[in-house]
Amino acid sequence: MRAEQLEREITHVLSRSVYASRVGRDLQAVLSELHSNQAWYGYDSGPIGKARTAAMEALTTAQLIGDGLLQLSALETLVLIDIKADRLWEAASAVESAYGVASRSGAGPTVRLVIALREANVATHAGDTVAARRALSRALSYQSRTDTDADVPHWARFAGPIEIDYATADMYIAAGEPRRAVPFLRVAVDGLGGGDARNTAWYRSKLACTLLDAGDVEEACAEMASVLDVYEEIDSDRLTHRMHAFRKTAVAMDTAVTCDVSARIREVARGGCA
Incomplete structure (x- = not known):
């Protein structure tokens, strides 16, 4: 239904x-x-x-x-x-x-961890790195106590170390430090292990964009290529927007590898936003 x-x-x-x-x-x-x-x-x-x-x-x-x-x-x-x-x-x-x-x-640590992650999201988008660090510290504190949770609601079960790493990377990216973000994104992608196609594609696309901003062009294109391999299985406008943002940056670099991946993005996401 x-x-x-x-x-x-x-x-x-x-x-x-x-x-x-x-x-x-x-x-x-x-x-x-x-x-x-x-x-x-x-x-x-x-x-x-x-x-x-x-x-x-x-x-x-x-x-x-x-x-x-x-x-x-x-x-x-x-x-x-x-x-x-x-x-x-x-x-x-x-x-x-x-x-x-x-x-x-009386919500448990996992639910409070979700709230702390959202607090970090807000601070990061507001450009307040100090507040973002404080929220992430709070998230780590809650994470250390999640083993005491007796019953975690299904909507909060995603929260854990992977999400904290991703939020930390987001903070560094917003602060204009993509190289500091890359290790956290690598750990987050590795932690997913490819088990969830949507999340894995989303995280890999973030890693690809960050690597490109950090100047690691070939690795960035390889990561984006892995996203394109599964793109047709995923219906997400957010992912399509990110892929086209990657393409816009890659096209300006005008190298063989960036041109190849840019052409592939244009082909597989033909119906997406330009």
């Missing part, structure tokens, strides 16, 4: 029936999770306005049933959406709200 159809069915049932509080709450929880999923996919492939609307729907529904973990799921996605939409003040406010909800709901 498509997400939109499922949403309509749940909304229809809730609007026309009276349930015991437990059943109604469970249905609202499913609806909140559905909106959070829609928000993430909207963040990944747009449109960003619909993604933000879905995140707010998820948050509102979770607040109405008093489910702290679902509120946090919505908030952490909202942070990413706000950053992409250049709404940094709202993103920072969402992080602050998330810390408050985490304290009130």
